Amino acid sequence: MTAPRPGLLVVDDEPGIVRLIKRFAEGMGFVVTAAESGQEALEKLETEKAAAALVDLRMPDVDGLEVLRRIRTAQPDCQVILMTGHASLDTAIEAIKLGAMDYLSKPFDFDRLQELLGGVRDDIERRRALLAAESRMVRQLEFGGMVGRSAAMLELFDRIRRFAPHVRTALVTGETGTGKELVARALHASGPRPSKKFVCINCSAVVESLFESELFGHVRGAFTGAVEAKPGLFEVADGGTLFLDEIGELPLPAQAKLLRALETGDVQRVGSVDARHVDVRVVAATNRDLRAESAAGRFREDLFYRLSVVELNVTPLRDRREDIPYLTAAFVREFAGRFGKPILGPTPAAERILLTAPWPGNVRELRNTIERICIVTDDRLFTEKDTAACVTSLPPGVSPPAASAGATRTANSPLLADAERQHISRVLHGTAGNKKAAAKQLGVSRRSLYRKLDRLGLR
Amino acid sequence: MNDDRIFLHDMKNMLGIIIGFSNLLLEGMPEEDPHRGDVDEIRLAAEGAIALLARWSQANLDRVKGDTR
Known part of the structure; x- marks a missing residue:
């Protein structure tokens, strides 16, 4: 696939100048869009994307500085070069302050123009090469679906490799969205029996009275509704791994039975007197401080110590920002492939937002954000504007772009789902990922919060 | 003076195109x-x-200065 040619917007009220620059720039590989007035340029900005713009300063209707200002908000990644017949120091300073790349005086020094446009073209080329290299690099940095080259992640991968052959129980800790389940899966996959089952249960999504039967099974007639005997997840996972997500939400009575199963390897179906022996590796995960929970009497201390023989902590994304370009590359490749779009990655300005956003929802939030961007963007390099519209929690100093009139439905349109997503993210951030507390604040049940999270793609 | 500037600008544009x-x-x-x-x-x-245009505009500028003196 050949790379598409970069766009150049030329704005001058003298048609001869426009034709001259068009001829010149096309020879350098640009696709040129011409506008013969400031007003026409503003209209073209709505639909045409440009890598660079050459704008005449003095035009009768909308002057060059105004066009420059509008380009800075509409297409912040576009490099603007102003042209003028009579150079004035004041306007030159004003133009540079507004973010113009350079200031050319007429008649043109064509060598200088060639240098500037060549620079724009080379920047794009370099960006493409860099993103392609990052995308290739991801394969080497990937471990069990996790991507990282930060010291924290390399140490985590190393610990997983070392513990996986021997570990019987492990506790994975980390904030919401850090990838605790991937750690559990990696422990399973790097362990002695990767072909056996990996069974997941989310402890906060199960009705309290059904826990025992979920984990240990029941015999026929054990309780109303138990019309048939059913094996528990421990039996299903026999020989493999049982992953207990959000273990902090497990009710106290179930904790006692879990501890017994861990210590003896025996499970008893509800309503049965016979114990069955199972060989299951148990990996539990939580975003709560279980040590504090057990000190407060909300979590059994003996179970905590039993689970935390091996404790693996997953670092929040904000503390391993150096991984963001590689994670971005991995997600862009995934979603660009899924949507069939030739997206390469972010422009430098877009990448700055991704690198500095707070990411309270961690890698999951980054992944969802990249997915939204890949849906919205139509370019090979997605822009600062696309990114600012899709990042739920922007870095300080970056404001979301205003929705333009007549725009099609995009992530920056005021959809109810977006408002809901943002509000839930904020509340979850406030409760440090504690869904029980978040559900209480939102006035919904924990289960309906889970359904919302699933529907809104926040999990 | 403003008319002169516009004339100068447009003239330079034309010559630039040539x-x-x-x-x-x-x-x-x-x-x-x-x-x-x-x-x-x-x-x-x-x-x-x-080059001629530049000389003309300089002479014009000097004349305007002389008038105001």
Whole structure:
């Protein structure tokens, strides 16, 4: 696939100048869009994307500085070069302050123009090469679906490799969205029996009275509704791994039975007197401080110590920002492939937002954000504007772009789902990922919060 | 004065177009093309006109200054 040619917007009220620059720039590989007035340029900005713009300063209707200002908000990644017949120091300073790349005086020094446009073209080329290299690099940095080259992640991968052959129980800790389940899966996959089952249960999504039967099974007639005997997840996972997500939400009575199963390897179906022996590796995960929970009497201390023989902590994304370009590359490749779009990655300005956003929802939030961007963007390099519209929690100093009139439905349109997503993210951030507390604040049940999270793609 | 500036701006634009297209022509011409010299003349004349324009605008500026004194 050949790379598409970069766009150049030329704005001058003298048609001869426009034709001259068009001829010149096309020879350098640009696709040129011409506008013969400031007003026409503003209209073209709505639909045409440009890598660079050459704008005449003095035009009768909308002057060059105004066009420059509008380009800075509409297409912040576009490099603007102003042209003028009579150079004035004041306007030159004003133009540079507004973010113009350079200031050319007429008649043109064509060598200088060639240098500037060549620079724009080379920047794009370099960006493409860099993103392609990052995308290739991801394969080497990937471990069990996790991507990282930060010291924290390399140490985590190393610990997983070392513990996986021997570990019987492990506790994975980390904030919401850090990838605790991937750690559990990696422990399973790097362990002695990767072909056996990996069974997941989310402890906060199960009705309290059904826990025992979920984990240990029941015999026929054990309780109303138990019309048939059913094996528990421990039996299903026999020989493999049982992953207990959000273990902090497990009710106290179930904790006692879990501890017994861990210590003896025996499970008893509800309503049965016979114990069955199972060989299951148990990996539990939580975003709560279980040590504090057990000190407060909300979590059994003996179970905590039993689970935390091996404790693996997953670092929040904000503390391993150096991984963001590689994670971005991995997600862009995934979603660009899924949507069939030739997206390469972010422009430098877009990448700055991704690198500095707070990411309270961690890698999951980054992944969802990249997915939204890949849906919205139509370019090979997605822009600062696309990114600012899709990042739920922007870095300080970056404001979301205003929705333009007549725009099609995009992530920056005021959809109810977006408002809901943002509000839930904020509340979850406030409760440090504690869904029980978040559900209480939102006035919904924990289960309906889970359904919302699933529907809104926040999990 | 403002009218002079607009005249100067537009004039420079026109001459810039003549020089620019002359350059494009020259770039596309082989070294031995017999028309190269002709195009060179066009470009040289336009460059001469720009120099004249600069002298004229300086003289104009001096005259305006003299008047105000």
